[in-house]
Amino acid sequence: MSKPTLLSLINHSSSILTDAGVDSPRLSARLIMAFVLGWSQEKLISNHHYCLTPTQSSKFTALVSRRASGEPLAYLVGRKEFYGREFAVDRNVLVPRPETEQIIDLAVSSFDHKPGLVCLDIGTGSGILAVSMALEIPGCQCFGCDISIPALKIARQNAEKHSVSDKAFFFASDMGK
Numbered sequence: 001m002s003k004p005t006l007l008s009l010i011n012h013s014s015s016i017l018t019d020a021g022v023d024s025p026r027l028s029a030r031l032i033m034a035f036v037l038g039w040s041q042e043k044l045i046s047n048h049h050y051c052l053t054p055t056q057s058s059k060f061t062a063l064v065s066r067r068a069s070g071e072p073l074a075y076l077v078g079r080k081e082f083y084g085r086e087f088a089v090d091r092n093v094l095v096p097r098p099e100t101e102q103i104i105d106l107a108v109s110s111f112d113h114k115p116g117l118v119c120l121d122i123g124t125g126s127g128i129l130a131v132s133m134a135l136e137i138p139g140c141q142c143f144g145c146d147i148s149i150p151a152l153k154i155a156r157q158n159a160e161k162h163s164v165s166d167k168a169f170f171f172a173s174d175m176g177k
Helices: 006-019 025-037 041-046 054-068 073-077 098-111 128-136 149-161
Strands: 079-082 085-088 118-122 141-146 168-172
Touching: 006 025, 006 054, 025 041, 025 054, 025 073, 054 073, 073 079, 079 128, 085 128, 085 149, 098 128, 118 128, 128 141, 128 149, 128 168, 141 149, 149 168
Parallel strands: 118 141, 141 168
Antiparallel strands: 079 085
């Protein structure tokens, strides 16, 4: 019995994801495959006859099954693109919605070039808003609070990844008490 090829697995998984009602099933299958192999989308396209190892095939199939059951793609691959940057996410934080980028647009157009700007991101989760504000608005200091210690760990990771640990600070707080 021959090993499954990258293309055959993506085609089969696209059908499974389509039947499960997943948005953009082929894209989901390709992104999961790229994650499993550690490849770019371009490399996937140029190596569509690549035969996966049993371990790779097994991991891919398991992730597709989780996606078909409704788990967000960002949780499966551990990252989400936001405002043109990649951020770490996991089940301890919400996956940012695309329209959340409008908050950054509004902040940049409203507060750009105001010295000493300080912002507070309540319920920061992954820190995407605080980190993005620190990156987009020169001189802005951002504070993100969350009740979840695991979420704050992700937020700090994101601040470090984007080199704004000196401008984006995170602390634990239940703002309701």
